[in-house]
Amino acid sequence: MALPNKPTWELLAEPDLSKVPVEEYEYDALLVGGGMACTGAAYEIGKWMPAGSKVCLCDKASLERSGAVAQGLSAINTYIGENSPSDYVRMVRNDLMGVVREDLIFDLGRHVDDSVHLFEEWGLPVWKKEGGNKAPLSEGGTPVRTGKWQIMIHGESYKRIVAEAAKAALEEMGYDLHERMFIVKLLLDANKDNTVAGAVGFSSRENKVCVYKAKAVLVACGGAVNIFRPRSTDEGKGRAWYPIWNAGSTYTMCMQVGAEMTMMENRFTPSRFKDGYGPVGAWFLLFKATVVNGAGESYVKSDAAKAELAKYTPYSEAAVTPTCLRNHLMLFEMKEGRGPIFMDTAAALGAFLDQKKADGMDEKALKKYWKELESEAWEDFLDMSVGQAGLWAAMNIEPEKVGSEIMPTEPYMLGSHSGCCGIWVSGPDEDWVPDDYKWGYNRMTTVNGLFTAGDGVGASGHKFSSGAHAEGRMAAKAMAKYVVDNADFSPALPQSAEELKAELYAPVVTYYKHYQETTHEMVNPNYIKPRHMMERLMKYTDEYGGGWSPYYMTNGHLLDIAMKHLQWLREDAEKMAASGLHELIRAWENLHRIWTVEDHLRHIQFREESRYPGFYYRGDFMQVDDKDFDGGGWKCFVNSQYDPKTGEWKCMKKKCHKIISD
Numbered sequence: 001m002a003l004p005n006k007p008t009w010e011l012l013a014e015p016d017l018s019k020v021p022v023e024e025y026e027y028d029a030l031l032v033g034g035g036m037a038c039t040g041a042a043y044e045i046g047k048w049m050p051a052g053s054k055v056c057l058c059d060k061a062s063l064e065r066s067g068a069v070a071q072g073l074s075a076i077n078t079y080i081g082e083n084s085p086s087d088y089v090r091m092v093r094n095d096l097m098g099v100v101r102e103d104l105i106f107d108l109g110r111h112v113d114d115s116v117h118l119f120e121e122w123g124l125p126v127w128k129k130e131g132g133n134k135a136p137l138s139e140g141g142t143p144v145r146t147g148k149w150q151i152m153i154h155g156e157s158y159k160r161i162v163a164e165a166a167k168a169a170l171e172e173m174g175y176d177l178h179e180r181m182f183i184v185k186l187l188l189d190a191n192k193d194n195t196v197a198g199a200v201g202f203s204s205r206e207n208k209v210c211v212y213k214a215k216a217v218l219v220a221c222g223g224a225v226n227i228f229r230p231r232s233t234d235e236g237k238g239r240a241w242y243p244i245w246n247a248g249s250t251y252t253m254c255m256q257v258g259a260e261m262t263m264m265e266n267r268f269t270p271s272r273f274k275d276g277y278g279p280v281g282a283w284f285l286l287f288k289a290t291v292v293n294g295a296g297e298s299y300v301k302s303d304a305a306k307a308e309l310a311k312y313t314p315y316s317e318a319a320v321t322p323t324c325l326r327n328h329l330m331l332f333e334m335k336e337g338r339g340p341i342f343m344d345t346a347a348a349l350g351a352f353l354d355q356k357k358a359d360g361m362d363e364k365a366l367k368k369y370w371k372e373l374e375s376e377a378w379e380d381f382l383d384m385s386v387g388q389a390g391l392w393a394a395m396n397i398e399p400e401k402v403g404s405e406i407m408p409t410e411p412y413m414l415g416s417h418s419g420c421c422g423i424w425v426s427g428p429d430e431d432w433v434p435d436d437y438k439w440g441y442n443r444m445t446t447v448n449g450l451f452t453a454g455d456g457v458g459a460s461g462h463k464f465s466s467g468a469h470a471e472g473r474m475a476a477k478a479m480a481k482y483v484v485d486n487a488d489f490s491p492a493l494p495q496s497a498e499e500l501k502a503e504l505y506a507p508v509v510t511y512y513k514h515y516q517e518t519t520h521e522m523v524n525p526n527y528i529k530p531r532h533m534m535e536r537l538m539k540y541t542d543e544y545g546g547g548w549s550p551y552y553m554t555n556g557h558l559l560d561i562a563m564k565h566l567q568w569l570r571e572d573a574e575k576m577a578a579s580g581l582h583e584l585i586r587a588w589e590n591l592h593r594i595w596t597v598e599d600h601l602r603h604i605q606f607r608e609e610s611r612y613p614g615f616y617y618r619g620d621f622m623q624v625d626d627k628d629f630d631g632g633g634w635k636c637f638v639n640s641q642y643d644p645k646t647g648e649w650k651c652m653k654k655k656c657h658k659i660i661s662d
């Protein structure tokens, strides 16, 4: 019988690892993850792999509802359409305060629409503009554009639709899909230096460890959530803006085998509807709502706000103020004592109705129009953040009558939304790409055969769901080329299957060895439960690493303390205990979180400026220092690398090239 998912006391006994079978597999390509990027890779890879190839996708959950889009979305935020990929680069560069990989962004921009067209072909309903062309987008249909880059969808089942296509593609090629398989770590080749050879994981449904050999591996397991203390407390703690199951696995697994990381100092601190974490994009863009302070004043237009923004030229001068600076203004207002901040939903909806009245719409038509508007507002939440709809219902919120509080949340790490932390990868092998940006295979990390996409690729945010899917496809194509070019490579693992099993199941052994020593299994002198581990982590990152409680402020001294705590946490992590398979996942997820956040804080410590005001501040270096890398400034990348041979970490500056003109 499998370990219980919840402790059931009758089943507790000394664990006998001989009863945990190990399955060993050998593939040409292994896809780790199951979100938009990996479903994109699954859809694409078979088209490029050599005949008779073997591929497997491992998802820790079920493909149908996994990843950041699991709950659905109400918009696709990257659709280039009538715009140009160069303009897309300009927008991303400005929103991310100048330091981005323009080659990767341009490459994504020129491919992303193809994925959106596929989504529509597979059945995703895309809103079409009234009076416009109702044909599919690929045939010139006119979408409802909320912003220059965003289009509206009826997207509650978005992920199911995309997963179905991915599953069909895998099936058609005779490839494998291992769901409920949590990959714990990657394995380097025993003979060939700096080359990936496979991965190891365990099933979350039965006692089973799987050891995979592969010539090439794609890791796309999303970003990192629950690394900082959330604003929600105890019973609400599972509520977060980004999916709580994204535990930094992408970053940690690649980092641990020596992949160079980039811009890990970057984080995304989204401003959301308070407590429900509901999306704000549709309100700002579709409903043209504005934010006001506690006194009902439009603070973003105040002289004080203008003076604040003036400190961040040229970025603050763009048509759309960068996301971090919008947060900065909100925080400024709150710290001045003029909170709370409201999304003025009443004024926004009222303005639509007033306009229709002015246009001469009669009462009956006006009523119908109002119903449509109201249902659009609710659908925005129901499509992608159903908890917010629940909260509004519970609080008797009538958005046409009262505004709703919005609030900057706890920080998240990701590379696909308005953030850009991640892994340093090769760009496309084309003549306009600088030499130090490319080393052969598009989206390959600095470890041979190890690829990433979506949240994994650093220094190129604003991909969103469509971009992550397109990037997964691009990475898969390059992986196939790598597999063809390395047909003779036969991966050899550095550890035996039995050793790997013992390592993965160690938290279970620890638990069963000691759980009877105390009256409550949560507290024990010989182990720590994953839940407590996570809470310790959140306390340190929040207080020392610039979480929400100190208004995202940190400095060199605080970071020195954070580093000590994180090192102790990593040591203590060896004493984590898991009573069941779910808790075993939680244990390994925590380790992934600890490594990810350690790298994050190392980068913040290294970058002696505050590049993203509103996301975090270095109190000892409050300015944005735009002098170039050669001039000793910080308009450059910060990269880091962990050496798996010595256990040492290093941080370094890397030149940031401007490829697209202003």
Ligand code: AMP
Pocket: 077, 147, 149, 150, 279, 280, 281, 282, 284, 285, 320, 326, 418
């Ligand atoms: P969100 O709902 O915040 O996830 O954002 C969805 C999309 O709207 C993204 O493309 C954001 O960059 C964009 N967005 C959100 N808020 C604003 C705003 N106030 N001004 C301009 N763009 C925004």
